[in-house]
Amino acid sequence: MGNTICCLPLPLLTHTALKNAKTGFWFVVFTTSLAFVVSQLDVSIVNVALPQIGRAFTAGISTLQWIVDAYTIAFAVLMLSAGGMSDLLGSKRLFQLGLLIFGIASVGCGIAWSPEVLIGFRALQGVGSAIMIPSSLSILNNTFAHEPKLRARAVAYWTAGGGISIAAGPVLGGLLIHISSWRWIFLVNIPICLAGLLCSIYLMDSKKNEKRGFDIPGQFIWMLALTAFIAAIIEWHNLGAQSPFIYGGIIFSAVMLGLFLWRESVAESPILPLDLFKSTNFNVFIGLGMAFNGAYYGTVFVLSLYLQEVLHYSVIEAGMAFLPLTGGFLIANITSSFIMDKYGIRVPILLGLLVFSIGFASLLLAKQGTPYWQLLLPFFAMPLGMGVAVPAMTTGTLATVKTNRSGIASAVLNTTRQAAGAVGVAVFGTMASGGPDHIIKAITEIAIIAAIFMLFYAGVVFKYLRDL
Template identity: 65%
Template sequence: MEEITDCITKEKLPSFGFVVGTTSLAFVVSQLDVSIVNIALPQIAQTFSADISALQWIVDAYTIAFAVLMLSAGGMGDLLGSKQIFQLGLFVFGIASLGCGYAWNVPSLICFRVLQGVGAATMIPSSLSILNQTFSHDKKQRARAVALWTAAGGVSIAAGPILGGLLIHISSWRMIFLVNIPICLGGLLLSRHLHESDRHPNKGFDILGQFLWMFTLTAFIGAIIEWHDLGYKHPFIISSLLFSVITFCLFIITEKRAIAPILPLDLFRSANFNVLILLGIILNNAYYGTVFVLSLYLQDVLLYSSLHAGLAFIPLTAGFIVSNLISGKLMAHYGIRLPVLLGTSIALIGFTALLIADTDTQYWQLFFPFITIPLGMGLAVPAMTTGILASVTKTRSGTASAVLNTTRQAAGALGVAIFGAMANGGSAAIVHAISVSSIISACSLFCCAILIFKYLKAV
């Protein structure tokens, strides 16, 4: 606190702690809203008489908007300046959170969740870009900053169910959204003292690419969510899947020809960039989908209250805190390769251990997967993020971070859609969804670990 006060009053160059702390607020509030909603799903369902498909839309409306707009937001940050885009994102997110807190039905809640996703998509790549540019002169300092920034997000996503359970116990599910407002206000006030970042000259804005990406992701995930209720032969499902394939092909063609593409395909010429993006996709798909199902499992199968279910997630929070800090130290001494490989392997073991979940499983039996999954992810994600940023020039850091977070959020939304659809059908379906999600996640991580070992170079 003294560092921040000194920085503000004396108008010195922002300190390491001030920059990391301020930018981390955006990551904290955006990641918090990924997981905090999960613990409130039974209460929201009761308030609005919502089924599982509606609950999936409440969760995925946020992540889809997040993923859809982040590519454009990353480019806008490089073009207009990351500080301005960062502040805009905080403002939009705060307004949207207020709307979510006072939503009057499911459609209104979904709409405000979309607006939250817009705010998150705007502030996340810009916050990471600010970090990258501020500490680009010192690799060790940048690695430490990214590790702390990632730790803040990792802890918040893991702490979401715990905080959500407490807030619901004290007040109601509406409070899980209203708690975001003071965080956003604090971020806006502090961000005034961040310095302007470098800008990357751009010749235009890829509007067509933005719309094609939006249509692709929304149609595909919408089809997955409605698959269970409508059946795979339903015209909506078939047409949505076909539409998403067509728009995705058009999107790739557009990006090859665009003067200023939202997805610069030349980024994928780097082997490091490719394998780390793949790792981010697999980790988010596994974690988001699994936490969604686990929230239903703890409350609908094991019959925990919202408070007890939230407290059950404490090991996930502790695991992220410890491993994120360790990851920064490992990177400083050994580079990114060791923490990425080690973290991927530990997460693989954790997801495999979730196969133990059944209708009468004791909590102590779940403790091992609940601690090893965040331990592995917490080791891998900071190193993965650092590796992505190191693979591009600093003026393209906003775009690179946007690509990373876009693919991760899209994968997370897909995980919720797929695993959530499996859980639609009562206790037996929820337990089955956990088993299938564990197998898919573990197998995907195993294949990814092999690719990382073969292609990832030390940074």
């Protein structure tokens, strides 16, 4: 029963069956994956709706960037603290709280009456995601801590759920907008959150780390550092580099980052334990996550504008154009666990970086009037490469720490990934500002820079990463 229960319709899950499935592999993976699915879905589903939201609120590109980045900033700002709280209070409780907050915020986004209100509720969604993502990984890590191969497979399927949802977001968004309105891209989260809350009742809790506290000053300083930097990048195009808001924001962010690192070095219960970075493997994994998210999130944001503003696709056509991304993630995430079983951590990561680089290089085909079939290679290769590498990266990150620190380890990984994603959207979105010609130019520059950087990082992985 434990291996098949997630295939049953939710209403048929009896109380007894759920109790028996409490430690079942598929039930645990299914339930924890719901958090990653809904959080990643909201990263990408909004992209295809940006032109419609812009027209509904008469909003410019910087406002649209804020609608995307308010979510990822809040996600990145609070996840470190959430990871620590998961280790301190127990992951199950935090997992449930995150799902509840995310569901409430999704209702707010769906009924938002102004761009400011929408941005506010998007930030609240980020809070919910920040709370539930590290706790979901902590539950997985603790449940399968004594079975490394089973843990690797669980993480691969957990990652597959998020990868498929981030790729399917534009497709689902296009369909919902076509049959209704952009508001439904947020309301669709509600049944997923409810299902997660119901199933989570029967999950095992994680081991608690009673030595951890909560560093409020560190949390506040980190929030200032990241928010100021992202705000300066987003408003760069509107205000210009000479604006005190821009250069002042960047300088202020750098000062806050330095202050944050100092604070974490002296705090009794730091939200970012700096001793984690004594591990070379851990550092390589963190850098890899940042490289993937920064490049991918920023590129999908620009490609959504490219399909609708340059190629003049309708919203449903733009959504369906992203369908190969779903296939790429599905194939890659599932394949990754088998590659890990046979070759370890390094091989899938190196393979993923190579394929990811090829996907970016093939974006050079994206021009005015480019036929869709020529876009199939980058649209399939990018998620294929990322999908092969990310499960190995996540599994490796969890394996570098003890189980009672898995919450903070996963929080550091996902914090840096989300921060990099927010920066990617801000930088790439600024590059694409100014109309169709600027969008095409931005894609060309992104293709060259990202392809070269991924090959460079493959060299870093080859030289420094060691199998666990």
